[in-house]
Amino acid sequence: MTNPKADLLQGTLDMLILKALSLGPLHGYGVIQRLRTMSDNMLHVEQGALYPALYRIELKGWVSGKWGENETGRRAKFYKLTKAGQRQLKIEEESWDRLALVVAKMREAT
């Protein structure tokens, strides 16, 4: 996987963002940081590409955004997982697990 972001399917990114936010509200930059930490620096998302995805799931009602200030006093928009977002995350994780299982089984078979 030389270029993970090219293969990062839209749905996957959505799931990752939801996952990142499941640990607590974050601003966009924070989401990027958390994705990095969570993936042990193996996942590099083009930072800007986060926003269209973030807005899309905001419109779907999975996260809600609110302007606020961070600890250093910078203004930023903080996103929080909604109830619907939590449900969605569960659904996506389950289907991802199923897929991973299927792929693993098929690889073992060959």
Added chain:
Amino acid sequence: MEFLNILIARFRALLRRDKVLNEIDEEMKAHIELEADANRERGMTPEEARRSAMESFGNVGSIRDLAYDVKGGGFLETLWQDVRYCGRMLLKHPSFTLIIVLTLALGIGANTAIFSIVNAVLLRPFPYQSPEQLVMIGEGAAGASVSYPNFADWKDDRNIFSSTSAVRGNENFNLTGAGEPERLQGRLVSAGFLSVLGVSPALGRDFLVEDDRPGVTPTTIISYGLWSRRFASDQGVIGKQITLNNQSFTVIGVAPRGFEFEQPADVSVPIGLSADRFKARGSDPGIRVVARMKSGVALQEAQTQLNVIYQRLEQEYPKSNTGRRAYLTSLQESFVGDVRQPLLILLGSVGLVLLIACANVANLLLVRASTRRREISVRVALGASRWRIIRQLLTESIMLSLIGALLGMLVAYWGTSLVANQLPAEIPRLSQANIDSRVLTFTIGVSLVTGLLFGLAPAIQSSRLNLTDCLKEGDRGASGSRQYLRSALVVCEVALTLTLLVGAGLLVQSFRKVLQVDPGFNARSLLTMQVSVNNPDGNQVASFFRQLQENVTRIPGVTAFGISNGLPLGVANHPTFFIQGRPLPEPGQETGAVRYTVSPGYFEAMGIQLKRGRVFTSQDTPETPLVMVIDEALAQYFQNEDPIGKQISQSRDGSPKYEIVGVVGHVEQNNLESQGVRTPQFYLAFNQIPPDRLPGYVRRINLLSRTNVDPSSLTSAVRDQIAALNKDQAVFNVRTMEEIVGQSVAPRRFSMMLLSVFALCALALASIGIYGVMSYAVAQRTREIGLRMTLGAQRGNVLRLVIGDGMKLTLAGVLLGVVAALALTRTIKSLLFGVSATDPVTFISIAFLLLLVALLACWVPARRATKVDPMIALRYE
């Protein structure tokens, strides 16, 4: 709630683009600065930290666009994309777009025009308070007149009606005094006329009971039009005196602007002032009555209650009231009952035309869809969903229909006045036909439905394509089901067209039949006009007419001159008659006849044939025995006896008696459509009216001049003769008899013309449709035809093949159409005259006409097919 939030967000994004973009910018800026902060902490210089943050963020501009698309995205943004895309596509094929838009503009425009008339005449509520409580009352039949004394007996019965008023329109008033003398149309009403309708005067007050009785100071309410025209909208007009028919009236009120009730009237006058005129309890002269039912009382209930009173009246006045009952009609029914059906039929027909237009546009789109298959398959290959494709194509068709509707509004704006001008002016509120919010809603609704109707089938078709087939096959994919769909559309088009053509054909036939009716008089070269003489001196009146008769007959070109109180093809009096020497009929069983009072010259002027005996002469005077001329229909009452010399009276007690001196031909009185039902007619001698009663007869009298030149060229000569005798004498309603005949058939002519125009439009559209389908089929089968020709098929065979296919479609359409027409022409039965709704001649000739036109439409593509060069056709891969 969530859906609403999304929608709000999207609207916000679309409408407040700058604000949304600002927000995105701000968020991205914050992001970059946070990264820069972190970089600085890691020890970079501020510039380095910033540059590195920008780099790792990526392309700010494109991310911004992407983010905005998401925010404004979804429905509206896609819609906007689609609209822009469609706009480009439509502009790229201007002739295609133009044809479709024009077809739709005409179709939608015609529908809007007819609907705006239907809206004004039928749908808009009457401008009175709670119009649903208002009823018109008739005695003996719905819509008939009421006798004034009967009305007086129940008008104050508050158990049934909360208020009532008598109305008698078409009264003439000569306005003299300041300025030009003017003849005004007026109405007689009783006290509280405006309050019955719940209308308040623009100025002044309504009539009170004190104004509505004989011998009080005459008062009048003038129309808003007269007030602004004659009195320059002077606020001080109340209390002024005006002279009407040589009598002074005090103006007490001005009717509100645009106020209408049945016939137009510039002045209203209390009927009680002339109560003497209406004292007979018979039906002549009658009044009309408008009443407001008490709230919560149903029409049927009110009628039953009123008839309890009529049963009492029957016992009290058996002579006049035996068998007489009241009939209530809602105001709506009374005003527009006659025009409802023709208008709805026209609305239905114009709707059919739009359906045919839709079928044609759908066909065009199907043709184009086949040339667009590549484009669509590429879109599908790039990941567009089927729904997405359908949506985009529907956006396109709805856009087309909306543009069509926009242009159609122009067509309607112009068409409404065109159509309204053709319509008989008596139709109430016709002048108010305009494009209001209801019409607008209708048009937008129609165009959306239209867009879906013609767009749905092609869109679904196009989206259902097999990707690999399409990309391989290129532009020439022969899709069986698509051709099937197009054929089905043509069959429907032909069927609808046949229906419309048959309807129009039946109306044309009826119109011809009506014009062929012998009216019993000669309408050619006959000039008519009316005068209203206001002179209380009967001898002067008599000499005025004697002198006029002499002077007019001396005008070169005038061959005969007559005077009459009524003209054929109009409203007439129907008094009862009693043949002397026969048992009197039971009360209520009397027969009525149309009565004319005419001068000796009338019969010659009108061209009415004398069958037996003589007509009036100048020797018939008030001093000589009373004479009468009867028509053939009345003569039949004498069976085998000779009516000449017999006597007839107009009253039950037999006085006065008139001796029959002559029998003349029957004249069509109400209209040309009596279909052999002939009401008897009799004529009294104008010259025998005693001088004291003469002034009452000449309030409105017709002068007829038969000419041997163009009758209208003598108008001024006749007017000059009248002015020479009395320069203040107003002359009005100058018409030739042919114009009167024309006016009497105007409603019929109108429906016939309009339906014919619609049917011809349908025919044109259908033939274009057939032509289009056949041309396309030929183009698709070029290779097959080439092959057949290589294998020895003659041109004739090819011609037969193509035409045969086209005619099969047409024939199917014709058969379907005949069935539809048989079902639908029944709805226009009441508009037909002298022809049956299933008239085989019309059906067969229309079917042949349609087949002929279809043959021509197939002929052109068939010829093209025979020109196919086999070599080229076979290489055509």
